[in-house]
Amino acid sequence: MSDANQDSQQAAPKKKNKHDFSENNLPLNINLSWCKACNICIALCPQQIFEPDRDGRPIQTRPADCTQCTICWVHCPDFCITSTVK
Amino acid sequence: MATTEKQKSDVMLKYLRPQKSFPSVWCPGCGNGIVMGAFIRAVDKLGYTNDEVAMVSGIGCTSRMPVYLDFNSLHTAHGRALAFATGVKFAEPKMKVVVITGDGDALAIGGNHFIHACRRNIDITCILINNHTYGMTGGQGSPTTPADALSTTTPYGNVEKHFDPCDLAKSAGATYVARGTVYHYPQLEKIITAALEHKGFSLVEVIANCHTYYGRLNRKGDAPAMLEQFKENSITTGKAKNMEASELEGKFVIGKIHEDAVKSEFCDEYQKLVEVQKGK
């Protein structure tokens, strides 16, 4: 894959994203006290928003790319994740 | 972490029992929680109040669900959920009666109740979480454990053939039958909604992960890995129509499988009989 191709792929979701998320304006509330560190949200997020903390719970390390696609919160078996905007 | 204001307004919290402590007893990543979420969002979308719904279950990991939900709840004996639910529906025909059951609960010990609830076409929605094993008791083989699969009671591989719960329900007389998986989310909520709206016996079979027992014994990996396998091994009803039985071996056919809007419902028929007898 060429560099130009990679650039355009990375730029695309950012341009499409109608939300303006940053570390001070996170896309999601995560109730870590209910989280069992199952890894489902981290593995399923198509934008790779999360990284696990040392206990395996999700940290929003790339919030800007979140498209609010719903995938993480509908698949969380413990209802930990809610949107900050929906 | 304290619950934020935004989370308090979340739809889930409207239906969780306030006096229960969370998270649930289910293993990390257990598919049961995903089904519970889909069920709650379907109920909320349909606008049912907590008091309009009765949730009935037997015994098993799956069957613990009503314990967490703030509906009229009945947690009964193993395999008997549909029998109790029949009584509830008969006494309170206006109540939305929902049975949540596992593959062992519904099809092994409760198999007879299952076929007769289908046959009567009583207006109950049955959500059957099929994790292909007895999760609660440690991974024994169930009537849906596939041939050759390992379980604690089939340590050299299962020599039995499995039930297809949807085929069984359809042949026994259920009038709405659909299958989903815990991976295919929007569809799961959609078929549960359709089942709740259907008048007559509706079955929603949900393919779910018990990675703790079935997954571990059969080397299927953790919860996210099993969700990925459900994605890879599922075929929509539309596509499956043009496929051979041999091609569908080991696949999950997902979507609406059967619907009959004509067959009369059990409580309605009984009410008619009452009116006729009164008029005599």
Ligand SMILES: Cc1ncc(C[n+]2csc(CCOP(=O)(O)OP(=O)(O)O)c2C)c(N)n1
């Ligand atoms: C009369 C009776 N027999 C056996 C048991 C033991 N038992 C408890 S749960 C269960 C099987 C549950 O399997 P399933 O319905 O598939 O639920 P899961 O735990 O997989 O969700 C069995 C056999 C029981 N509780 N009562």
Ligand code: SF4
């Ligand atoms: S809403 Fe979608 S994009 Fe945003 S974190 Fe969740 S899964 Fe990722």
Ligand code: SF4
């Ligand atoms: S899906 Fe839910 S329980 Fe699992 S790691 Fe993510 S937040 Fe935690």
Ligand code: SF4
């Ligand atoms: S044993 Fe299996 S079915 Fe039971 S809670 Fe654990 S993962 Fe879920």
Ligand SMILES: [Mg+2]
């Ligand atoms: Mg089971």
